Amino acid sequence: MRKPIIVGNWKMNLGVKEAKKLVDELTSMDLDKNVEQGICVPFVDLTTVKEILESKDTLISFGAQNMYFEESGAYTGEISPTMLKEINAKYVILGHSERREYFKEDDELINKKVLSALSHDLIPILCVGETLSEREEGNAKDKVSSQIKSDLKDVSKEEIEKVVIAYEPIWAIGTGKTASSDDAEDMCKYIRNLIEELYTYEESQKVRIQYGGSMKPENVKELLAKENIDGGLIGGASLKADSFSKLINFSK
Numbered sequence: 001m002r003k004p005i006i007v008g009n010w011k012m013n014l015g016v017k018e019a020k021k022l023v024d025e026l027t028s029m030d031l032d033k034n035v036e037q038g039i040c041v042p043f044v045d046l047t048t049v050k051e052i053l054e055s056k057d058t059l060i061s062f063g064a065q066n067m068y069f070e071e072s073g074a075y076t077g078e079i080s081p082t083m084l085k086e087i088n089a090k091y092v093i094l095g096h097s098e099r100r101e102y103f104k105e106d107d108e109l110i111n112k113k114v115l116s117a118l119s120h121d122l123i124p125i126l127c128v129g130e131t132l133s134e135r136e137e138g139n140a141k142d143k144v145s146s147q148i149k150s151d152l153k154d155v156s157k158e159e160i161e162k163v164v165i166a167y168e169p170i171w172a173i174g175t176g177k178t179a180s181s182d183d184a185e186d187m188c189k190y191i192r193n194l195i196e197e198l199y200t201y202e203e204s205q206k207v208r209i210q211y212g213g214s215m216k217p218e219n220v221k222e223l224l225a226k227e228n229i230d231g232g233l234i235g236g237a238s239l240k241a242d243s244f245s246k247l248i249n250f251s252k
């Protein structure tokens with residue numbers, strides 16, 4: 001009943017020239033129409049990517065990897081939700097572990113961003129996940145639960161179904177180590193139960209939960225076969241048309 005959603009997070013990779021090349025390649029491929037598909041690209045690539053996607057017959061949508069919560073003003077270096085909306089961006093990744101770690105974003109800020117994205121009709125892809133030591137100490141669920149409760153504070157019952165949650169165990173990001181499909185499912189199920197607790201059963205069944213962390217053509221099928229894993233947020237493997245198209249076409 002939930003539509004699978006595969007989104008590429010290019011991170012700080014691919015300038016305009018390379019972005020154009022990759023999007024040209026992707027839009028010429030035969031991609032599964034039953035899968036929601038998106039790419040979240042560096043800010044400078046946004047308008048180029050938008051123009052190519054809008055000129056082609058494609059289901060690929062685009063989005064940003066971050067934004068500030070205010071609409072405009074003296075916030076040097078930041079991009080606003082209204083700017084993203086003006087160019088028809090669909091998604092914005094929020095709370096990625098790299099932003100939490102390197103740019104010291106905390107749950108209070110991420111919560112403001114989530115609320116702002118929703119009020120501007122952008123789909124927030126909210127990232128949560130534990131470190132290796134938190135997992136080893138048995139604290140992974142406490143960590144994820146505390147992130148979700150804080151980051152979704154004041155998100156209404158009507159809004160929650162638009163939020164996409166990406167479970168990204170930090171130790172699996174860019175390391176080649178993937179969570180086992182059972183561990184990933186266990187956490188995604190836990191997240192869904194938490195949504196039920198915070199909202200209702202009905203909402204919990206609508207929210208889409210992605211797994212992220214070294215997802216690739218070799219492991220996508222097994223991960224997405226799990227009941228509570230509805231998609232993937234893909235870093236490295238989204239930078240090449242061949243691997244990204246295989247991820248979108250996981251069920252073929």
Ligand code: 13P
Pocket residue numbers: 009096168172173174175176212213214215233234235236237
């Ligand atoms: P990798 O797929 O490169 O491990 O990155 C995952 C990620 O952080 C997506 O947001």
